[in-house]
Amino acid sequence: xxxxxxxxxxxxxxxxxxxxxxxxxxxxxxxxxxxxxxxxxxxxxxxxxxxxxxxxxxxxxxxxxxxxxxxxxxxxxxxxxxxxxxxxxxxxxxxxxxxxxxxxxxxxxxxxxxxxxxxxxxxxxxxxxxxxxxxxxxxxxxxxxxxxxxxxxxxxxxxxxxxxxxxxxxxxxxxxxxxxxxxxxxxxxxxxxxxxxxxxxxxxxxxxxxxxxxxxxxxxxxxxxxxxxxxxxxxxxxxxxxxxxxxxxxxxxxxxxxxxxxxxxxxxxxxxxxxxxxxxxxxxxxxxxxxxxxxxxxxxx
Numbered sequence: 001x002x003x004x005x006x007x008x009x010x011x012x013x014x015x016x017x018x019x020x021x022x023x024x025x026x027x028x029x030x031x032x033x034x035x036x037x038x039x040x041x042x043x044x045x046x047x048x049x050x051x052x053x054x055x056x057x058x059x060x061x062x063x064x065x066x067x068x069x070x071x072x073x074x075x076x077x078x079x080x081x082x083x084x085x086x087x088x089x090x091x092x093x094x095x096x097x098x099x100x101x102x103x104x105x106x107x108x109x110x111x112x113x114x115x116x117x118x119x120x121x122x123x124x125x126x127x128x129x130x131x132x133x134x135x136x137x138x139x140x141x142x143x144x145x146x147x148x149x150x151x152x153x154x155x156x157x158x159x160x161x162x163x164x165x166x167x168x169x170x171x172x173x174x175x176x177x178x179x180x181x182x183x184x185x186x187x188x189x190x191x192x193x194x195x196x197x198x199x200x201x202x203x204x205x206x207x208x209x210x211x212x213x214x215x216x217x218x219x220x221x222x223x224x225x226x227x228x229x230x231x232x233x234x235x236x237x238x239x240x241x242x243x244x245x246x247x248x249x250x251x252x253x254x255x256x257x258x259x260x261x262x263x264x265x266x267x268x269x270x271x272x273x274x275x276x277x278x279x280x281x282x283x284x285x286x287x288x289x290x291x292x293x294x295x296x297x298x299x300x301x
Contacts (some may be wrong), residue, residue, distance in 0.1 A: 007069040091120035101224035141282040158288035160268035168237035189236030192217035
């Protein structure tokens with residue numbers, strides 16, 4: 001097994017978490033994976049993995065080698081892709097992370113279309129409402145939501161934007177009435193999305209008028225799926241992006257109020273690790289999602 005193959009084997013072992021899973025990914029036998037890792041450690045003269053009955057953990061040397069090996073493999077893929085020209089199909093594995101609800105509503109339904117364009121490409125979608133470490137998790141591109149991104153170590157490109165709205169079910173507003181001004185929100189139960197970018201304090205604007213309101217939220221939820229279910233159950237109103245309730249807004253099972261007032265919009269960012277050049281497959285996926293989101297938003301206008 002040559003050096004590049006050894007590196008790829010090590011990268012797959014770390015990404016899958018086991019020799020057997022890496023063997024399945026690489027379509028080789030598990031003994032070949034074990035032999036490749038042993039040869040690599042012997043050649044480098046350092047231990048790369050700490051082995052236990054439950055998991056494999058990289059040593060400091062192993063983690064450093066993983067980051068550089070993954071980058072080297074990507075550079076080889078990029079060189080081959082460039083040599084084959086623009087008509088060449090993307091290949092290999094693309095690891096994407098995204099928030100659970102956004103991905104379920106706006107990414108997963110479009111994956112079949114993306115993969116059909118690139119039949120030699122496979123994908124791993126890591127869903128987590130938290131901002132996971134892209135380098136540690138081996139992520140090629142992350143889709144993140146927020147007004148701004150503060151981590152200067154990451155490369156980020158804004159690929160979409162959605163208005164935030166005050167919304168609830170028609171049944172909730174029938175029982176409790178519709179607020180006619182932001183100040184009236186204090187008389188309503190609010191379902192608070194308790195993550196960065198959410199919270200209880202909101203600044204509304206209408207023309208040159210600006211007003212801030214602190215909503216009364218006895219129910220705080222840390223995941224968007226929970227916020228959605230609480231709204232559907234009539235537990236209160238919420239301040240959320242139109243993306244979060246897109247299907248229900250189209251059907252009319254959720255409605256917005258105070259539409260003449262605007263809130264700070266939420267942006268969608270394609271985020272890439274800053275320690276390496278973005279791969280062609282990461283760039284292609286970010287562009288695909290940008291075009292899909294833009295098309296979907298324009299159809300709703």
